Amino acid sequence: MQELAGIAGYMHDIGNVISRCGHGQSAALIAMRLLKDMGTTPEETALIISAIGNHEEESGDPVNPVAAALILADKSDVHKTRARNRNISKDDIHYRVNSAAKRSFLKVIKDKRTISLQLIIDTRVSKVMEYFEIFISRMLMCKNAATYLNCTFELIINNRKLL
Numbered sequence: 001m002q003e004l005a006g007i008a009g010y011m012h013d014i015g016n017v018i019s020r021c022g023h024g025q026s027a028a029l030i031a032m033r034l035l036k037d038m039g040t041t042p043e044e045t046a047l048i049i050s051a052i053g054n055h056e057e058e059s060g061d062p063v064n065p066v067a068a069a070l071i072l073a074d075k076s077d078v079h080k081t082r083a084r085n086r087n088i089s090k091d092d093i094h095y096r097v098n099s100a101a102k103r104s105f106l107k108v109i110k111d112k113r114t115i116s117l118q119l120i121i122d123t124r125v126s127k128v129m130e131y132f133e134i135f136i137s138r139m140l141m142c143k144n145a146a147t148y149l150n151c152t153f154e155l156i157i158n159n160r161k162l163l
């Protein structure tokens with residue numbers, strides 16, 4: 001399962017080669033063909049492509065453990081290394097929030113069945129409220145995915161537990 005989730009992680013955004021719009025579904029179709037060529041079993045392929053097809057905020061659900069893991073990995077991904085495009089204006093909220101995220105770590109506390117997203121945000125670059133403005137729907141997806149895995153999701157920003 002872990003390896004299938006890793007493969008889904010590598011392939012999940014491949015649909016952007018066609019269009020940003022509906023890239024989860026197009027990625028699933030592209031992945032299906034590639035996985036078939038690589039000899040992946042139908043059962044493994046089904047888990048991977050259903051996870052990929054369910055990773056977008058608009059239509060994604062944690063339909064299986066691989067999908068839940070992919071949602072947690074993708075939707076918790078905020079870090080200054082993502083703010084790469086220097087042509088984007090500093091007025092862009094996504095650029096600011098990503099730039100402000102100095103540390104981002106998804107910690108799995110197995111004994112407590114807790115999945116904890118721990119962020120350090122430089123509030124001189126972006127206020128914590130801005131993080132919520134753009135990431136609240138992603139955090140709700142993470143919460144649902146953690147619940148699917150029979151875990152609790154926590155959000156800790158600057159050492160304060162907010163969820």
Ligand SMILES: [Fe+2]
Binds near residue numbers: 023024055056
């Ligand atoms: Fe995506």
